Amino acid sequence: MAKAMLHFLPYALLLAAFVVACHGQERKVQIVYMGDRPQGGFSVASTHHSMLQRALGSTLSAKESLIYSYRKSFNGFAARLSDEEVAKLSEMEGVVSVIPNHKLKLHTTRSWDFMGFSKGQLGASIEGEVIIGVIDTGIWPESDSFNDKDFGPPPTKWKGVCQGPNFTCNNKLIGARFYNSEGEYDSSEFHSPRDSIGHGSHTASTAAGREVAASYFGLANGTARGGVPGARIAVYKVCWLSDCATADILAAFDDAIADGVDIISTSLGSDDPIQYLKDPIAIGSFHAMKNGILTSSSAGNSGPYPATVSNYAPWILTVAASTIDRRFTAKAVLGNGQVYSGFSINNFDLNGKSYPLIWGGDAANISKGASSEFAGDCVPNTLSSDKIEGKIVYCDSFSDGSDIRRAGGVGTIMVDFPTDVAFNYPLPSTQITIEDGQKILNYIRSTENPIATILVSDPEHDKDVMAPSIASFSSRGPNPLTPDILKPDLTAPGVDILAAWSPVAPPSETFYEDTRSVKYNIISGTSMSCPHVSGAAAYLKAAHPSWSAAAIKSALMTKRTEIN
Structure with missing residues (x-):
């Protein structure tokens, strides 16, 4: 046996070497980043082709x-290159850095009023000279937030x-492009600037949407x-859907x-630190700044841990997220009369009707090998539909609710x-504290027929008197x-922001389970705070066309009263 193994060892080593070579x-x-655009009349594209020809051989x-x-x-x-070809190009004159095509992630009715930011002071003709470029998931052009009624033609600049295809701009939404270097598309996505995710429509309307x-x-x-x-x-x-290349x-x-x-x-960024010369947002915003264009970027959603901020290049305006004075909570009412309030944007009305309440751990799908521990956390594919159908499920940890809805559950009370x-959740839900969760679990265990209901959120009567404060998730x-160089630079509303959405x-977050369609949605993140600052920067640019990007950045960071 040992001799047989030794006999095949050279072939195994040869196969391994072949696999490594192929990889x-x-x-x-x-x-391949090469710095500033060169001066002169020669073709930059020809230079790129020539460099690739030398590296690739044909x-x-x-x-x-x-x-x-x-x-x-x-x-x-940008080109498709092997490791050997990358090494050759890295040695060529003029190449600053070679960067792998890694992926970055996507990081209002009251927010502008809460900021004390008045509307319409400059006049439509002055505001109309300013163009905000939104780098995101695209846009839903038919949204009322982007209608061009009473708009004149775009600025001459x-x-x-x-x-296209199947996409039309107007005098409000004056331009749209789309990019996909990897050629990866989900079947639900449009091969156009049209937004199938909602994020881009939300950020664009927050910055410059119509009333x-x-x-x-x-x-x-x-x-x-x-x-x-x-x-x-x-x-x-x-x-x-596969992130941002x-x-x-x-x-x-x-x-x-x-x-x-x-x-x-730009409401997107990396979860991990990237050197400036390998960071696409740092590189792009640097050249934008050189051309007098300020880039506003989200700080990231990895808080409250230290040193998690993204988009930290000195020339970027980095935006943290803070709360506004409106909160979305939903109350869980138990059969014993106890009421527990938790955070949730709950629009589902159970009309005060109570339903049987069950702990996920008591609904474990034993036939599939699920344990009570995992079912108690409502881990996907651990709950038995026979046991939770028609019931409200109590979960020991956070859940998106999709598995409960799929299995026929009426609602969920989650602990976090x-x-x-x-x-937002695809069924009646609320997210409560660990302490309140223990009380609910005690009720379930001490009652023969525990019941509960979940009430609709009532933000108009639930004000946050401590606002603004930095959101816990803000990096x-x-x-x-x-x-x-301190980062983030400033903060803006990024919690529970209502803005335009893609109806598809x-x-x-349950992308394939939630079949509802909305024109406006409420979401949170530094992705939402970033366009608030983008809008404020555009306002300053409209009022002071001659101001440089640095002057606008400085004014926003040092002004503490209303911007006039």
Whole structure:
């Protein structure tokens, strides 16, 4: 037996070496960054092709490899390259860095009024000269927030385009582009700038949406608007269900700068620190700043842990998230008369009717090998539909509710650490504290037929008198790369913000389980605080067209009263 193993060992080693060699030759999307756009009349694209031809060995391979040629606002290109080809290009003159095409993540009726930010003081003609470029998941162009009634033609400085198919711009939404370097699409996504996720429509309308009557199933009813309703919007779709590719982000910056935008808003970033010369948002925003364009970026949602802030380059305006004076809570009422309030954006009305209440641990799907411990946490695929159908399920930990809804549950009461942010769920839900959860569990165990109901959220009568305060999820400093430069720069409303939504995207996180459709949705994150600052920056740019990006950034960071 030992001799047989020794006999096959050389072949095994040869096979392993072959696998390693093939892996090294596998071509992946890489970004070759080359700094400023060179001066002179020669073709930048030809230079990129020539470099690729030298690295890959043939003109045809170079042509097939190239994905983007960044030549409008800075110099570089994206191409599919093997490790060996990356090494060759890294040694070539003019190459600053070679960056793998890693993925970044996506990080209002009352928020602007809460900030004391008045509307309409500049006038539509002045606001209409400002263009906000939104790099995100696209936009839903038919939303009332983006209608162009009474808008004149775009500013003469605008040089952008409106890409199709099945997508139309107007004099409010003046430009739209989309990018997908990896060619990865979900069946639910549009091959156009149209938003199938909702995030991009939300951020764009928060920054510059028109004044419209809006609510979320009747909750937060009022007038939704952006900070500068008269400003123009240009969208650059770089984010898909599979996240946001760095090669696409750089292509969007290259186009946005050349298109003529005045402010760039990016509600996305990396969970991990990235060196400035390998960070697409740092690189893109640097060249934007050189062209007089300020970039406003989200700080990330990894708080309250220290040194978690993203988008920390000195020239970026980095935005943390804070609360506003409106809270969304939903009360769980037990059969013994006890009432427990938790955070939830709950629009489902049970009309006061009580339903049987069960602990998830008592509904374990034993036939599938689920334990009481995991079922108690309502871990997906651990609950028995026979045991929870028609009941409200109490969970020992946070759950998105999708598994309970799928199994026929009526609602859920979840336990989590203290929080200050509410979420949407696909069924009646509330998220309570650990202490209150123990009391509910005691009730279940001490009562023969425990029952409960969950009430609809009532934000109009539940004010947060401590607002504004920094949201618990908002990423904290210090700056992980340059500790001497403080980050984030400032904060803005990022909790429970109502804004435009894509009607094909569900309002909750359960993307394939929630079949509801809404035109306006309430969500939280530094993604929501970022466009508030983008809108404020656009307002300043409209009022002071000659101000530089640095002057606008400084004014926003040092002004403590209303911006006039």
